[in-house]
Amino acid sequence: MPDRIAAHYERHAHAFDEARRKRFVERGWLDRLLLAVPAGGRILDLGCGAAEPIGRYLIDKGLRVTGVDQSETMIALSRTRFPRHDWIRADMRSFVPAYRYDAVLAWDSMFHLRHEEQAALVTQVAAWLAPGGAFLFNSGPARGVAIGCQFGEEIYHASLAPLEYRAIFEELGLLELGFAPDDAATGGRSVWLVRKEH
Template sequence: MPLTTTALAYDGIAERWLDKHFDPSNGLAQHERALRFLGAEGEGWALNVGCGCNTRFNSLMRAHHLHIEGIDVSRRMIELAREADPTLSLHHADVCAWQPPRTYRFITAWDSIWHVALKDQRPLMLKLMHALDAGGVFLFTAGGLDAESEHVDAYMGPELNYSTLGIPGLLKVIDDAGCICRHLEFDQYPQKHLTVIVQRL
């Protein structure tokens, strides 16, 4: 399923992340844990991949002296994010084709890159991890399966592609990128929602 389809799907449901039914604490504890691995060094940049329109992680990143850059394939998500936080540097683009303009102390991809086609997962993850500063941290979520997998699901309403390299594949690409896995957790068990924290050596 092409990312243009993903973009149109999220254009249609963007406001869902701003309504009263969305849990505003979703992902906060995981981001707090990941950001602690940065220590107390100086300023730097953070990249939010699939940033969406809900800006709940921004204050956490700014507390660690991070300037925030966001990228999303959905035009409506970008519009709403800009309205919520006009100071953000935002890109409306496909992250698979986009080239990072700098390196980052922190990269987050919360519930986003699993929409990328399986064939593009490994190249994307290598690109993102190579964009980390030395000591930089990458937080992402993935399907916590034992092997690579790809399927289409309409859980959110519109049909969306989901793919994962599987836990062994994720650990392999982390190692190949010259990074180390600092934390791996089934944070919504028994659901197969996997949170991974990676640090560049």
């Protein structure tokens, strides 16, 4: 099921983009993330979609954005909207960055990966972050798999347990800045914010 996620978003790219531009529930968390980012800093957005509303918000803040997404249509929309930034069609699991980043986010994206793939991606992100850089992502509130429905199709979500994420953070030198399980302000998402200490 996770390997069908890319095809799902490509099929529904325009419908997703239209719906996505109408809601911006993550703004408060983005503002917290940006506290760790210097002026003009570099941000990596994993699962960037068509760069609305997150990409636009970050660009309007004067930041340099690299977006990664598997949907060719959504990457093309991002390039059309913000041609001065970097939009890369790639799988976040195999992406090779050209820079170290001041912040990385995986909003509504990393939770489409299997448990072991999420653990591996957190490890990769820690290596991609500059010292003091921050990582913002979503999970579920507990370990498990959930099959949701989007555009009339089943869509896979998975989560490690909070203790499992925290064990990975400790091993990698990531300091937990915030965790909100079932955060009502974001429509019930569980949200993590961590920072690389060194």
